[in-house]
Amino acid sequence: MTVRTRFAPSPTGYLHIGGVRTALFCWLFAERHAGRFILRIDDTDQQRNVQEALRPILEGLKWLGIDWDEGPEVGGPYGPYYQSERTELYEAAVEELLRRGFAYRDYATPEEFQAEREAAQADKREFVYSRRWMAETPADYARFEAEGRQSVVRLKMPREGSLTINDLIRGQVEFQWAREQDHVIQRADGSCLYHLANVVDDQAMRITHVIRAEEHLSNTPRQVFIGRSLGYEMPEYAHLPFVAEPGSKVKLSKRKLDKYLKNRDFADLLDHGRRIAEAIGLETRPEEFNPVVVDFYREIGFLSEAIVNYLALLGWSLDDRTEHFRPSELVQHFSLDRVNRAPASFDPVKLQAFQDYHMQQLPLADKTVMVLPYLQRAGRAPAPAGADVETRVTQVLQAAGDRIKVAGDILDYDEFFTPDDALVFDEKAIDKRLRKPADAVGLLGRFRAVLAECEPFDAATLDAQLHGFVEVEGIQIGQMIHALRVAVTGKSVGLGMFDTLAILGRESCLARIDRALQLVQNRPAG
């Protein structure tokens, strides 16, 4: 039998990191077994703007390489894949349940039902519905309706015995039927509820393995009851531990941003993202732009491989040492029995470490392609970029090495993409390296002359020239380099000095040194 798994997000407008982890595991399992991964949209509750709210979710999944075999945009033999378009199926299932006596019409008003529940609570009794307003025959219906009552449909849950679920991750889990409530499956207005829809769709779509977050474990008995009552062959279940908050075991939630911001690592990541977003003129509404939302990573230039790698290891492992996987390797090795049972907390620092690793593995040409749009959006490079710009980007990238952690970090090196007369000098750096040291200006002036003559103007030659220069001057190399760096980049930190000079080229270096010298002359140390 072909393995079929599904991920069923509701159109909320963003793709949550915990949701992605679930989707990833479903996808991985399907791929591993040469099965099918189905995307189904749980839009039973919200009608408006579904497509709009769905777009970030679909895009996020695509970006991560979690592609679906059936679902929105691609269709498939068991569609439609929107629950809002499958209501007849649910209604038919409700009728069938009613017909078979596994459900009943309940004519209690919400108040009456609630009163029973509260009474039980007051007595510290376990609540068991009296079924006082239960109706199972047309005659009963008529009697209650004559009173002007409306009905919902409830499951007629067993009141004895137990159910054992063989969870693929948790093993055997036993539930007592008596503890289950007569859950509503159809509202008074005729619309059906999630659990019913879910079971019906899983059956109709031939889902073989339900892989979902642990929070659904307690819901499983009622779903099994529905399925069994309808004569379905039930799927296998695997309940994943959820992704927890940084440094905690509480489920990660999209609604607790303020709390996460108190976590330094989380806040640092967000700051990093905001810096980049600001530079490229990206609007950053906190609800959509934060490290709990996948889009955040895509926007600032994370590698999807890094996210996938990190998320896969959040709850799954191959062995005691293998940490780095490409998606194809995950597919090759993934198995449910190596999924951990305990919740795993989301660690922004570790995620960054995976990003660092995958970025290091990325070929220079790919990095260039990845980084260019950031320069363009920040107005630092033309679009389309000419060959000269691309060459410079590649040079900078090469010289930057591991310093570019995410694609947007290229903007930390904007000095390479700024006209000489537009370069902004960091006043503090100028003070420290040019105004304050006694002979900095003199040294810089003399080294300018060396640069003017240096031939060829490449890193190795420049290196040799500078070393010769400091020897003649009898100074430490640091005295020269710091001043030089501020002069040509405007900053106190940057790439390797000789790479910087070589990439900039003689003309720019001289022009910038002149500007820096001018600056100090106009406003000497005071």
Add this chain to the structure above:
RNA sequence: GGCCCCGUCGUCUAGUGGUUAGGACACAGGCCUUUCACGCCUGCGGCACGGGUUCGAGUCCCGUCGGGGUCACCA
């Protein structure tokens, strides 16, 4: 509160009765070095607790404690 799940360094984890409890990230110190990164070396640090079973328990059993999830005419 009932039911259910979970409990190995700060974090992610390996471990399926016999290991000096391993790895990774983070952290600390050092090396490299022109800044910032990278890299390298060293170090710190863990089986929640208590009873069993056993020659021997992180691993099996029971209990305690702790954490979490779920108990909707939400999904």
